[in-house]
Amino acid sequence: MEPATGVKTEEAIRFSDRVNRIGASPTMVVLQAADQLKSKGVDVADFGAGEPDFPTPEHIKRAAIQALEENRTKYTPVPGILALRQAICEWHARELGSSYQAAECVVNVGGKHSIFNAVCSLINPGDEVVIPAPYWVSYPDIVKYAGGTPVILETTAEDNFVLRAAALEKLITPRTRMVIADSPSNPSGAVIPPDEYAKVLAVCQRKGVWLLADECYSHFTYGDAKPFSIASVPGSKGALIVVGSFSKTFAMTGWRLGYVLAPQPLVATITKLQSQSTSNPTSIAQYAGLAAMRGPMDSVATMLAEYARRRERIVAGLRAIPGVTCTAPQGAFYVFPNISAHFNSEMPNDTAVAKLLLEREHVAVVPGEAFGAPGHLRISYATSMERIDEGLRRMSRFFGRAK
Ligand code: PLP
Numbered sequence: 001m002e003p004a005t006g007v008k009t010e011e012a013i014r015f016s017d018r019v020n021r022i023g024a025s026p027t028m029v030v031l032q033a034a035d036q037l038k039s040k041g042v043d044v045a046d047f048g049a050g051e052p053d054f055p056t057p058e059h060i061k062r063a064a065i066q067a068l069e070e071n072r073t074k075y076t077p078v079p080g081i082l083a084l085r086q087a088i089c090e091w092h093a094r095e096l097g098s099s100y101q102a103a104e105c106v107v108n109v110g111g112k113h114s115i116f117n118a119v120c121s122l123i124n125p126g127d128e129v130v131i132p133a134p135y136w137v138s139y140p141d142i143v144k145y146a147g148g149t150p151v152i153l154e155t156t157a158e159d160n161f162v163l164r165a166a167a168l169e170k171l172i173t174p175r176t177r178m179v180i181a182d183s184p185s186n187p188s189g190a191v192i193p194p195d196e197y198a199k200v201l202a203v204c205q206r207k208g209v210w211l212l213a214d215e216c217y218s219h220f221t222y223g224d225a226k227p228f229s230i231a232s233v234p235g236s237k238g239a240l241i242v243v244g245s246f247s248k249t250f251a252m253t254g255w256r257l258g259y260v261l262a263p264q265p266l267v268a269t270i271t272k273l274q275s276q277s278t279s280n281p282t283s284i285a286q287y288a289g290l291a292a293m294r295g296p297m298d299s300v301a302t303m304l305a306e307y308a309r310r311r312e313r314i315v316a317g318l319r320a321i322p323g324v325t326c327t328a329p330q331g332a333f334y335v336f337p338n339i340s341a342h343f344n345s346e347m348p349n350d351t352a353v354a355k356l357l358l359e360r361e362h363v364a365v366v367p368g369e370a371f372g373a374p375g376h377l378r379i380s381y382a383t384s385m386e387r388i389d390e391g392l393r394r395m396s397r398f399f400g401r402a403k
Pocket of ligand 1: 112113216245246253257258
């Protein structure tokens with residue numbers, strides 16, 4: 001039924017099959033529910049956010065202000081200014097041991113856009129894309145949008161959610177076109193050990209499958225895990241698509257800046273796609289990104305040290321709650337505890353747990369189902385120690401009462 005205004009209802013609008021195949025990001029749904037409570041003045045312990053709680057470093061903000069003052073506010077080349085592409089390649093070589101040239105780099109409107117562009121440039125209907133679970137929520141939807149079929153590879157908490165080459169090989173069929181791996185992982189914090197990652201790459205090379213390596217959290221690793229790029233492995237370039245982002249490393253989520261490093265013909269095709277969609281990423285954000293790539297890395301070390309402290313506290317706090325088990329994440333800024341021992345008739349799954357946790361204790365977390373890993377909750381520790389302690393108190397009370 002069309003309302004009297006003549007404006008069509010959602011049902012009356014014929015949306016494309018393409019867009020009907022995907023859902024809204026579940027993490028956004030949780031954030032919205034938490035925001036609604038906050039807007040009513042409720043004190044929410046918010047562990048939903050997938051973004052640093054630190055401000056963008058000063059030298060990066062200055063560079064954007066200077067770009068504005070110098071009127072660098074016009075279109076730039078579609079793949080980004082040459083200086084930035086060169087600086088990304090130099091930074092990546094310096095920090096992560098790769099060897100890319102500017103022609104093998106395209107700058108996009110965030111890492112999500114980089115993945116979207118790469119997948120849409122390569123995946124045809126019927127193509128299979130292997131995605132290890134727990135996975136970042138957008139991977140399957142981006143693949144579906146492109147017409148591809150996500151093939152989910154289960155990893156286990158007992159094995160710290162690490163993607164294993166042997167398990168991957170078993171899932172590869174003649175239709176497999178790509179494997180998407182993020183290390184460190186959102187939501188599990190898993191880090192693929194370099195020798196295992198090299199085996200994953202070798203499987204992809206042997207089978208003629210692209211490896212899309214999402215390095216969004218590359219610089220947030222703990223303990224023995226160190227920043228590592230599979231692009232540092234000699235001979236990796238032909239099968240590899242590196243996706244990087246300024247969002248987490250430099251606390252720049254709102255600037256929307258990410259990049260792809262890949263063989264030149266793929267970069268050229270992504271640039272073509274970008275030329276018919278977003279065009280260049282925002283010019284002043286690019287100049288900010290240039291300062292990030294050329295500037296000091298001490299702000300990253302400062303953030304990492306703080307994340308490491310919080311990680312200790314939250315892992316210990318969660319493990320102290322009866323019926324909650326929790327692997328120690330090796331990277332990123334999330335913990336992914338298993339809370340399935342608390343399932344009962346009132347809360348039979350993790351989505352129900354997350355809902356009740358928000359309603360009763362005003363604690364915002366994302367249910368594991370959203371990441372293809374039922375029984376878990378994703379808890380972001382990109383929040384202050386004080387909020388972590390408060391949240392732990394509330395979760396102890398909640399699970400204590402629920403038992
Ligand atoms: N990849 C992973 C694993 C992420 O967690 C995110 C953001 O949460 C992204 C990519 C995309 O980040 P952005 O688009 O802000 O660069």
